[in-house]
Amino acid sequence: MENSSEVVSFVLAAYGNVGEFKYMYFVIILFWYLSICVANTVLILVIRVDRRLHEPMYLLLCNLCVNEINVSTSLYPLLLSQMFSDSHEVTLPWCFIQMSCLYTSGSVEGCSLAAMAYDRYISISHPLRYNVIMNTERVFFMILFVWIYSFLSVILSFSFIFSLEFCGSIIENVYCNHRLIIRLSCLVSVHSFLSDIFFLIVSIFIPFTLISVSYVKILAVCRKTSTENKQKAVTTCAPQIVSVSNLFVGSVFQSIDSSVIVARVHVRIILSTYLFICQPMLTPFLYGFNLPKIRQSCKKLLFKKKQ
Template identity: 45%
Template sequence: MENSSEIVSFVLSMYGDIGHLKYLYFLLTMILYVLVILANTALIVIIYVKPNLHEPMYLFLCSLFVNDIYGSTALLPCLMVQILSETHDISLLFCFIQIFNIQTYVDIEFRTLAIMSYDRYVCICKPLHYNSIITTRRVQIVILVIWIVSFIQVGVLLSFTIRLRFCGTVIDKVCCVNHLVLELSCSLNTSLSYVNDVICGLVLGVTAPLVFILFTYVKILSVCLKASKETKTKAFDTCIPHLVSIMSFVFACFYNIISQRFDMTIVPLELRIILLMYAFLIQPMLNPLIYGLKLTKIRHDLKKFKIIKRLQP
């Protein structure tokens, strides 16, 4: 780390001077972070303790909820520290750790959503073969592979960035982003790092899962057009939460990608910060909400725990 640069920290310039409002923002962020942890943990515990939820789809959901906690933790604690800080500095070490955590969170989220779309495809298009194709053992292996591959892939991506020397220190974000850190490099030859960023981050991490999701839903739609009303209703009930989660996360990531490469000063600062936090705050709150209230088995067990009883008419 010492050989890569004489610069020891970066400055996250998007925070600016918010005066005494920083205490209000800190409190709101802390409350939302606690809610994210509680909501996701509650569903993880319910899936773990209820034998009737030890099914492939719920194992995927459990992985999704664990990743949502991981993703919000990748940003929000640092965000709270920066809100109260006067300088908004972040050391190179913590910056690289944050890049690693954020990128692995995004990759795991997309890949989990992608494999969940395949689960829905088999359930709707090949219902008689579902139990032989989607087994608990295979699901456990796939989840483990998703996490391991994502960590290795992002580790390789980050290894190129760590070796660079940096001349700039200002990152116009609320967190560290690999693409913006690369732009601060002193080296004129960063093409390999950019190529690795595009291939590992954009192509393998985002585009490939989205193409796979699109393919599975085209198959599901083609089957539903010829299916009975009962099959269409089943497909609608099981696919809507998944589609909402996908569209929400795609929107969050699309904005983050656009904001890294284009001037977004026309957008009010407060709105820019909220949109940048969307993937790490709104998405981890949305997933337990839509799956907890929409999926019958989870909703039934939540009622037993009296968690959503007041939400029912």
């Protein structure tokens, strides 16, 4: 066992020896990362340029796209750099920064989807008062609250990790996972368990509860409306339901990955990175191809005829 004073960096052992495949992995990861950035940036620009999209629903979607770029940037540059590393070492400060960014982005994802679900509930349940209730000031306040709430929840949950002494340095993953880091500490206290529970409640349970409440109320309203209104509700809510479902599946995979110590390395990599791989790419294409106004705006900007 290593002495705590000697641990100044962690080794991301899940990379293993990529050998001659490192160039292929590098190209695949780089292509995926650039695709995520381009797809989300295009959607942000479309919403920014087209004034018809300056509505609460699309402003919240724009915030979600910003978060997808943020979470991808927190992960993929490290993956790319590690492809050509022989030691796969990450310094403690950098590891803590990555962990904070990843989990803050995860919390922002859930809270943003909760805000979007509430927006759809107001739109369907109170259409005549929608513009009054979801005014621009309230939307920007919701976005600001989502980021502050997520940042504070992560800091309050994991700040104790910064002061831990470590008797191990091997992380069986491709990024800095907080549960795996805690297992390397010389003394694991009840505080670590309570902080994990606190994070699960404030960053996962509460957003999913708010989302569920919003959609239960939407279903209750749809039962009393016409078939045409029901179809319109399904069209606008379907992308969010898919996003929420994928986020829930990814969260479950994260829990399984961190809880099952005996999981094989390749299984751990798939489970732990599923959410970071799929969700950032799912968001722009899911909303871009399913929302009529987004499609029309994209066609107008990309295939604009010369005057």
